[in-house]
Amino acid sequence: MMIDQQTRLYGVVGEPIGHSLSPTMQNAAFRTSGLNAVFLAFASKDAEGCLRGMKALGIRGMSVTIPHKAAVMPLLDEVNPLAEKIGAVNTIVNDDGRLVGHNTDALGALRALEEKTDPAGKRCLLFGAGGAARAVGFVLKERGVTLSVVNRSADRGERLAGRLGCPYIPLDAAVHHRADMIIQTTPVGMYPHVHQCPVPEAILEKGMVVMDIIYNPLETRLLKKAGERGCILVDGLSMFVYQGAEQFKLWTGIHPPVSDMRRAVEAVLRGRNERD
Numbered sequence: 001m002m003i004d005q006q007t008r009l010y011g012v013v014g015e016p017i018g019h020s021l022s023p024t025m026q027n028a029a030f031r032t033s034g035l036n037a038v039f040l041a042f043a044s045k046d047a048e049g050c051l052r053g054m055k056a057l058g059i060r061g062m063s064v065t066i067p068h069k070a071a072v073m074p075l076l077d078e079v080n081p082l083a084e085k086i087g088a089v090n091t092i093v094n095d096d097g098r099l100v101g102h103n104t105d106a107l108g109a110l111r112a113l114e115e116k117t118d119p120a121g122k123r124c125l126l127f128g129a130g131g132a133a134r135a136v137g138f139v140l141k142e143r144g145v146t147l148s149v150v151n152r153s154a155d156r157g158e159r160l161a162g163r164l165g166c167p168y169i170p171l172d173a174a175v176h177h178r179a180d181m182i183i184q185t186t187p188v189g190m191y192p193h194v195h196q197c198p199v200p201e202a203i204l205e206k207g208m209v210v211m212d213i214i215y216n217p218l219e220t221r222l223l224k225k226a227g228e229r230g231c232i233l234v235d236g237l238s239m240f241v242y243q244g245a246e247q248f249k250l251w252t253g254i255h256p257p258v259s260d261m262r263r264a265v266e267a268v269l270r271g272r273n274e275r276d
């Protein structure tokens with residue numbers, strides 16, 4: 001790749017950022033699309049300074065991760081309605097000096113799910129009530145899904161359920177509820193705690209759609225158990241790649257090379273797991 005005076009700069013900002021796979025994914029997309037652009041990881045706790053730097057240096061687009069997803073919102077020139085409703089921005093577009101915030105987690109989750117099923121009219125148990133659950137919950141509600149929020153802490157669970165206009169179910173009562181779809185959005189089961197699973201295995205039934213948004217490991221314990229019971233599986237890597245593909249489209253206006261993006265991330269994840 002040639003870097004010269006025309007090269008456009010993009011990046012991801014967060015803290016910590018060392019394990020982010022966004023540079024791998026977006027640089028693969030730039031390469032395949034033949035764009036003179038580069039994507040870097042910026043470790044910073046200073047959200048305001050980052051946005052000022054973005055404007056001053058003409059950085060074209062920024063992915064935003066923990067802990068900045070809510071903090072950047074009041075600092076932007078505009079926030080799109082879906083991101084406003086979710087209460088989190090994970091993507092900033094620099095539109096000739098105007099910074100516009102979006103949330104692509106929601107659309108990424110929906111595209112991943114819609115590859116395997118039509119969610120409209122399905123009963124869904126949404127495990128977790130954090131930022132990712134909010135993004136998934138709002139977009140599924142708009143698609144006509146009948147949601148219930150299942151969460152460990154009642155206060156957060158009830159708050160999200162209230163915003164979504166749906167019931168809250170305590171984690172230990174989930175086993176008594178029937179569903180067509182389970183969406184797991186907590187970090188439980190993520191590397192290195194790969195033997196944990198927040199969803200009671202007794203509720204998994206043949207034909208049920210089971211999505212886990214964790215992508216390290218690629219096959220979580222939940223997905224393994226759900227596969228053994230004949231469930232339809234949606235992995236977290238699909239959501240990650242589709243949310244990244246939506247970012248790429250917002251930044252460049254070009255159709256994203258989704259297969260190359262997925263291949264690049266998958267190669268790094270497999271390499272990491274073999275080494276550890």
Ligand code: NAP
Pocket residue numbers: 105108128129130131132133151152153156157185186187188190198213214215236237239240241243
């Ligand atoms: P968050 O805002 O911190 O929320 C975490 C949620 O998980 C909370 O509801 C919390 O419950 C619950 N939780 C945490 N530890 C738990 C435990 N030991 N047992 C039961 N519940 C537990 O986090 P987030 O931003 O939503 O992210 C959650 C996960 O999604 C992370 O692993 C992240 O990497 C992943 N993610 C993936 C994608 C993707 O593209 N695939 C995108 C975004 C996020 P309490 O309310 O009880 O604390």
